[in-house]
Amino acid sequence: MFWRFKCKLGRPPIPTELRALIRRMASENPLWGEERIANELMVKLGIRVSPRTVRKYMPKAPEGQPRGDQRWATFLKNHARSILACDFFVAVTVTFRLLYVFVVIEHGRRRLAHVGVTNHPTADWTLQQLREVVGDDGIHRYLIHDRDSIFARHLDNSIQALGLKVLRTPFRSPKANSICERLIGTIRRECLDWLIPMSESHLRAVLKEWVRHYNLGRPHKSLGPGVPDPLNAVSVIRKSESRHRMPAGALVLTKSVLGGLHHEYSLTSSSA
Numbered sequence: 203m204f205w206r207f208k209c210k211l212g213r214p215p216i217p218t219e220l221r222a223l224i225r226r227m228a229s230e231n232p233l234w235g236e237e238r239i240a241n242e243l244m245v246k247l248g249i250r251v252s253p254r255t256v257r258k259y260m261p262k263a264p265e266g267q268p269r270g271d272q273r274w275a276t277f278l279k280n281h282a283r284s285i286l287a288c289d290f291f292v293a294v295t296v297t298f299r300l301l302y303v304f305v306v307i308e309h310g311r312r313r314l315a316h317v318g319v320t321n322h323p324t325a326d327w328t329l330q331q332l333r334e335v336v337g338d339d340g341i342h343r344y345l346i347h348d349r350d351s352i353f354a355r356h357l358d359n360s361i362q363a364l365g366l367k368v369l370r371t372p373f374r375s376p377k378a379n380s381i382c383e384r385l386i387g388t389i390r391r392e393c394l395d396w397l398i399p400m401s402e403s404h405l406r407a408v409l410k411e412w413v414r415h416y417n418l419g420r421p422h423k424s425l426g427p428g429v430p431d432p433l434n435a436v437s438v439i440r441k442s443e444s445r446h447r448m449p450a451g452a453l454v455l456t457k458s459v460l461g462g463l464h465h466e467y468s469l470t471s472s473s474a
Contacts, residue, residue, distance in 0.1 A: 216251065220249065221259045225260065227243075236260060239256045240256045274378065281309075283310030285309040285344045286307070286308060286309070287307050287345070287346040287381055288304065288305065288347050289347065289382045290350070291389075291390075293399060301321055302322075303317065303318070303319055304316075304318040304320070304323065304331055309381055311425070311431070312422050312424060312430045313430035314385065314413050314416050315335045319405055328352055329360055342366060344366060344367050344368075345367070345368050346371065348371050388416075389412070393408065393460070393463070411459065415460075415466065417429070419457075420464075449469075452472070454468070
């Protein structure tokens with residue numbers, strides 16, 4: 203009985219921390235198999251585990267979804283710098299006139315690339331707005347938009363002729379264009395919910411000032427935080443010894459945006 207107790211069948215289980223690490227590596231790297239994970243553990247971490255043992259603790263792939271498929275969120279992250287997204291939303295003037303606002307945003311820098319206003323949007327008008335954004339820089343490779351009828355087939359063909367690949371979101375899937383949808387929500391919450399446009403020209407002027415604030419003065423959490431436009435270099439001032447105190451001799455400058463709806467703050471030296 204003693205030797206039978208000592209000679210248990212099978213290998214002893216690996217530590218719980220190693221099991222959690224294997225599951226984590228498999229979840230974070232859906233393209234990796236058991237051989238790759240076992241090699242990663244041995245070469246990088248010095249842990250020797252059999253690939254068969256790794257396969258035992260890897261999470262099972264859901265039915266109907268082959269393992270290794272790239273997620274939509276992963277695609278957006280990998281190609282963020284070359285993706286443009288666009289969409290429409292409606293603004294109402296003081297005379298209850300409906301105006302359509304067309305926005306284009308860059309995924310990589312979260313920069314609001316273009317804003318257009320019209321009372322009668324057409325496919326040709328939309329194509330002209332996109333041509334003003336794309337240009338000949340060759341930076342952008344993808345354009346995301348929904349399946350609205352205004353994005354006609356000849357519009358997509360013209361965009362593809364400019365070197366961009368059009369990605370149409372699935373039906374009733376606003377989350378597939380989440381960054382642009384979030385931008386529209388930000389425009390409403392921080393601008394149009396507090397101002398009533400008097401006319402089309404007034405709406406253009408309001409959006410022009412807010413776009414400058416959005417690109418040059420509004421911090422974005424997804425950027426670190428930071429501002430989208432790199433041309434707005436924040437002045438570097440000598441740091442203070444305490445993180446709760448401003449540097450010695452520094453002054454805070456305030457700039458009003460949209461008549462005091464928002465304010466932009468910056469530091470300057472008192473000797474300047």
